[in-house]
Amino acid sequence: MRLLRLVSGRLVSMIATLLVISLITYAVFVLLPSDPAQLSCGRPCTPERLADARAFMGYDQPWVQQYLAFLGGIVTGRTFGSGAAAVHCAAPCFGYSFQLNESVTHLILERIPVTFSIAVGAAVLWLIIGVGTGVISAVRRGTAIDRAAMTFSTIGVSAPSYLVGLLGILLFGFTLNMVPVNGYVPLTEDPVGWLWHLVLPWCVLALISAAVYARLTRGQMLDVLGEDYIRTARAKGLRERRVVGRHALRNVLIPVVTVFGIDLGSLLGGAVIAERVFSMPGLGALLLDAVGNVDLPLIIGVTLFSAFLIILANFLVDLVYGVLDPRAAP
Amino acid sequence: MTVSPTEPHLTKATRSPLLAVAGLAVEFEVDGDTHPAVRNASFELHGGQVLALVGESGSGKSVTAMAALGLLPATARVSGSITLDGAELIGAEPSLLREVRGGRIGTIFQEPMAALNPVFTIGDQVAEAIRAHRPVSRSAATARLLELLATVGLDDPARVARSYPHELSGGQLQRAMIAMAISCDPVLLIADEPTTALDVTVQAGILDLLRDLRTRLDMAVLLITHDMGVVADVADDVVVLRDGQVVEQAPAAQLFAAPRHEYTRALLHAVPTLPELRLAEPEPATPPAHEPRPLDTSAGTTPVVLLRNVVVDYPGRRRGRPVRAVDGVSLHIGQGELVALVGESGSGKSTLGRAIAGLVPVTAGTVTVAGVDVGHASRRELRTFRSQLGIVFQDPASSLNPRRTAGASIAEPLSLHTDLRPDAQRHRVNELLDAVELPSRLRGRHPYEMSGGQRQRVAIARAIALNPALLIADEPTSALDVSVQARILELLRSLQSQFGFSCLFISHDLAVVEQLADRVAVLHRGRVVEEGPADDVLRAPRHPYTSRLLAAAPVADPAQQALRRAAWRQLTTASS
Numbered sequence: 001m002r003l004l005r006l007v008s009g010r011l012v013s014m015i016a017t018l019l020v021i022s023l024i025t026y027a028v029f030v031l032l033p034s035d036p037a038q039l040s041c042g043r044p045c046t047p048e049r050l051a052d053a054r055a056f057m058g059y060d061q062p063w064v065q066q067y068l069a070f071l072g073g074i075v076t077g078r079t080f081g082s083g084a085a086a087v088h089c090a091a092p093c094f095g096y097s098f099q100l101n102e103s104v105t106h107l108i109l110e111r112i113p114v115t116f117s118i119a120v121g122a123a124v125l126w127l128i129i130g131v132g133t134g135v136i137s138a139v140r141r142g143t144a145i146d147r148a149a150m151t152f153s154t155i156g157v158s159a160p161s162y163l164v165g166l167l168g169i170l171l172f173g174f175t176l177n178m179v180p181v182n183g184y185v186p187l188t189e190d191p192v193g194w195l196w197h198l199v200l201p202w203c204v205l206a207l208i209s210a211a212v213y214a215r216l217t218r219g220q221m222l223d224v225l226g227e228d229y230i231r232t233a234r235a236k237g238l239r240e241r242r243v244v245g246r247h248a249l250r251n252v253l254i255p256v257v258t259v260f261g262i263d264l265g266s267l268l269g270g271a272v273i274a275e276r277v278f279s280m281p282g283l284g285a286l287l288l289d290a291v292g293n294v295d296l297p298l299i300i301g302v303t304l305f306s307a308f309l310i311i312l313a314n315f316l317v318d319l320v321y322g323v324l325d326p327r328a329a330p
Numbered sequence: 331m332t333v334s335p336t337e338p339h340l341t342k343a344t345r346s347p348l349l350a351v352a353g354l355a356v357e358f359e360v361d362g363d364t365h366p367a368v369r370n371a372s373f374e375l376h377g378g379q380v381l382a383l384v385g386e387s388g389s390g391k392s393v394t395a396m397a398a399l400g401l402l403p404a405t406a407r408v409s410g411s412i413t414l415d416g417a418e419l420i421g422a423e424p425s426l427l428r429e430v431r432g433g434r435i436g437t438i439f440q441e442p443m444a445a446l447n448p449v450f451t452i453g454d455q456v457a458e459a460i461r462a463h464r465p466v467s468r469s470a471a472t473a474r475l476l477e478l479l480a481t482v483g484l485d486d487p488a489r490v491a492r493s494y495p496h497e498l499s500g501g502q503l504q505r506a507m508i509a510m511a512i513s514c515d516p517v518l519l520i521a522d523e524p525t526t527a528l529d530v531t532v533q534a535g536i537l538d539l540l541r542d543l544r545t546r547l548d549m550a551v552l553l554i555t556h557d558m559g560v561v562a563d564v565a566d567d568v569v570v571l572r573d574g575q576v577v578e579q580a581p582a583a584q585l586f587a588a589p590r591h592e593y594t595r596a597l598l599h600a601v602p603t604l605p606e607l608r609l610a611e612p613e614p615a616t617p618p619a620h621e622p623r624p625l626d627t628s629a630g631t632t633p634v635v636l637l638r639n640v641v642v643d644y645p646g647r648r649r650g651r652p653v654r655a656v657d658g659v660s661l662h663i664g665q666g667e668l669v670a671l672v673g674e675s676g677s678g679k680s681t682l683g684r685a686i687a688g689l690v691p692v693t694a695g696t697v698t699v700a701g702v703d704v705g706h707a708s709r710r711e712l713r714t715f716r717s718q719l720g721i722v723f724q725d726p727a728s729s730l731n732p733r734r735t736a737g738a739s740i741a742e743p744l745s746l747h748t749d750l751r752p753d754a755q756r757h758r759v760n761e762l763l764d765a766v767e768l769p770s771r772l773r774g775r776h777p778y779e780m781s782g783g784q785r786q787r788v789a790i791a792r793a794i795a796l797n798p799a800l801l802i803a804d805e806p807t808s809a810l811d812v813s814v815q816a817r818i819l820e821l822l823r824s825l826q827s828q829f830g831f832s833c834l835f836i837s838h839d840l841a842v843v844e845q846l847a848d849r850v851a852v853l854h855r856g857r858v859v860e861e862g863p864a865d866d867v868l869r870a871p872r873h874p875y876t877s878r879l880l881a882a883a884p885v886a887d888p889a890q891q892a893l894r895r896a897a898w899r900q901l902t903t904a905s906s
Contacts, residue, residue: 228444237432326494
């Protein structure tokens with residue numbers, strides 16, 4: 001019951017946030033001095049052809065109406081143009097890329113498996129490595145293990161990801177010839193190949209984020225270990241492993257989960273650098289291409305989708321929060 | 331152990347002590363320096379007895395107890411001996427220590443809200459303590475924990491077990507802590523300031539419970555406290571610690587009647603006393619309702635503070651109802667008068683103080699301070715009004731900016747509200763430091779370089795920097811040691827006679843109020859239940875709540891305290 005109220009309340013505010021973001025994105029891109037119709041007009045671009053192209057894409061309308069048509073398309077789908085040349089964009093239609101002759105929804109769905117494979121795998125890895133390292137560092141505070149872990153994490157935090165990626169490719173790909181250096185194989189076609197292609201991007205991304213998480217976890221753990229309830233847990237006669245692993249960790253995870261949700265959300269919206277370095281056709285690569293080609297409908301669609309993922313991740317964090325921290329429940 | 335709990339004194343001399351501390355020394359190593367915390371402390375505690383370890387902050391009393399449990403931080407160096415039933419605990423194997431902790435020795439701490447893990451239910455935490463020492467099933471542990479929660483006097487144990495710490499009151503939580511501590515039938519209970527964070531009426535209940543459990547379970551208690559009243563209430567024997575050394579050790583009756591060491595005498599002397607308790611004749615069926623008395627206009631002066639039917643609501647969470655913190659209070663404070671606002675936590679006393687300072691909006695009624703209608707004043711009027719007002723808060727460690735020197739903190743109101751030149755400001759700061767009896771060389775110190783008492787003096791100097799018409803002091807001494815408290819109270823009194831400001835003194839401590847106040851208003855659930863001259867209210871209370879409050883406050887005299895305890899029991903059984 002409590003959960004239901006939380007979910008429904010958050011759902012409404014999620015939709016409201018998305019609407020605001022879509023409006024702003026739409027306004028920014030449409031008001032930019034670049035004309036998609038001009039780009040697809042062809043040469044020679046006569047004023048009639050330009051006007052036709054505008055009418056076809058719906059750019060002859062005032063932008064508020066364009067925006068409303070865009071929103072309507074999400075619910076009912078849209079048809080651009082008429083007669084034989086008409087293209088249909090089925091609901092939910094987040095726009096149509098006239099350059100790629102494909103609906104934005106379709107383009108995004110095509111790329112999702114790639115980006116999600118990279119992001120989820122890396123996130124699981126960095127969470128385990130980062131939190132694990134942070135906990136051990138905190139418990140062994142001041143020892144050689146702690147110092148080594150923190151030195152390593154300083155390097156990890158400051159290393160640029162493209163550099164680590166390229167070095168990884170050089171070492172494990174070319175020199176040692178252990179893993180393929182680029183490309184993506186769908187999980188459904190070849191699970192082993194999928195895994196093999198992803199190992200390096202996972203490790204590179206995880207290494208860098210794990211460094212951040214190790215520092216965060218260590219700091220939180222040191223704070224929590226100074227709390228009165230930890231003293232109580234020890235005074236009960238619990239083993240140190242249980243004191244740290246149950247009483248302290250649960251409290252440490254509360255702030256860690258918050259950061260994790262946001263990180264994962266933004267990574268799902270496109271692991272831009274990793275996808276570039278490892279030549280993987282994910283959402284980030286799609287967005288970069290769209291920007292390069294000034295493919296406005298695609299840019300808007302991908303931006304909105306990324307925003308949706310971040311908001312969704314935040315929502316999930318709130319749900320997990322409610323489970324982890326009874327005080328946070330409404 | 332076959333000794334009858336009713337006659338422990340008979341056998342005391344003949345049997346070996348339960349807990350023997352001999353030549354205990356604890357040092358902390360900080361950045362290469364060693365700081366001694368306990369020096370050569372020795373004492374003994376016999377089965378079924380209550381031994382109080384008394385001292386001010388930094389005396390080493392908690393460190394001693396934590397040494398027995400092997401729970402000191404890694405920076406501590408411990409030498410000497412602590413034996414439990416002959417078994418050495420200093421340097422003992424981790425497995426033995428784990429068996430002792432929570433098994434043979436149960437422990438309760440000062441702040442139950444902080445001592446319980448916020449993310450687990452009470453039931454979880456108590457069951458965990460049982461299962462750490464007993465090989466019992468989950469359901470058997472649950473049955474046992476419900477029984478324990480009932481034993482410590484919690485109503486509806488099942489509900490309490492399902493609750494998270496933030497859903498219960500301080501008193502309930504401390505009872506749950508006690509249930510956890512006694513879950514494995516310990517021979518010794520260490521109670522480290524068990525009632526310090528609690529209201530007096532709650533404290534009285536917890537002390538009653540400890541006394542009762544100790545006889546029922548034949549359990550010794552090592553009570554660590556700074557409160558001589560609490561010592562007088564429950565202790566059989568007392569060990570007085572100062573700077574890590576035992577200065578005196580005696581049976582409680584003897585210690586209070588004839589303290590031998592100078593420090594003990596000073597400590598007892600510093601404890602504010604309450605007048606002998608005289609309870610009203612059989613209570614009338616309906617307590618005399620508090621009526622706002624007509625203003626005393628004989629002096630011909632208008633009151634500095636005038637409250638008429640003040641109501642303060644806090645908005646409820648989500649769509650919940652607003653919480654009424656102050657419910658129709660009328661009160662006045664005359665020129666140069668010190669009025670004490672007394673109540674327990676949640677009574678609305680701090681909220682009322684804030685409303686007078688214009689820091690929380692008033693829902694209904696009027697607050698007039700120095701002629702300004704605080705609820706309806708403009709920004710400019712409020713600014714002028716604030717220069718007429720000084721506030722001293724409970725904890726100077728957090729009310730002083732840690733990055734500012736004492737001098738800068740005191741000078742701040744001067745630069746905000748006056749156009750004194752820098753040298754005139756310096757002069758005024760020195761004057762103020764002198765007024766609060768601090769040497770002027772302290773002006774360059776930061777808060778962390780000063781003691782608690784010095785910090786509070788700086789806070790007072792800041793509050794009176796502008797010669798305010800009204801000083802609001804919100805529990806100004808409750809974070810301080812008694813000896814420091816006594817000096818701060820003295821200071822407040824002398825400053826008031828010197829500068830002539832009116833003062834609203836907010837406190838939970840009746841004995842402190844007794845020393846200081848001209849008039850007392852007792853606040854209960856947002857209402858003033860009794861108001862009048864301090865002597866009348868504290869000597870012959872008319873309202874049953876005031877009587878309960880007075881009876882619950884422990885005094886540093888075992889014989890008197892026994893009478894008060896009896897009176898308190900009578901009052902609580904009569905009212906329930």
